[in-house]
Amino acid sequence: METTTRPSSGRLVSCLTIFFDRVAKLPIYDKIIGNSPYGAWQDYDRRTKLKKSFQNYM
Secondary structure, X not given: OXXXXXXXXXXXXXXXXXXXXHHHOOOOOOOOOXXXXXXXXXXXXXXXXXXXXXXXXO
């Protein structure tokens, strides 16, 4: 039978601190551009610019 050990509480706190510090630095998105009706609405001018910029992704 294999035994597993749990990390010490100090090490666990250290790992969690590093994790949450990294998560806090991730970009924050306020809307998702995607399929209707779930995507965020874009003005027609903005939609035209996005379609030209990302035409290979459609």
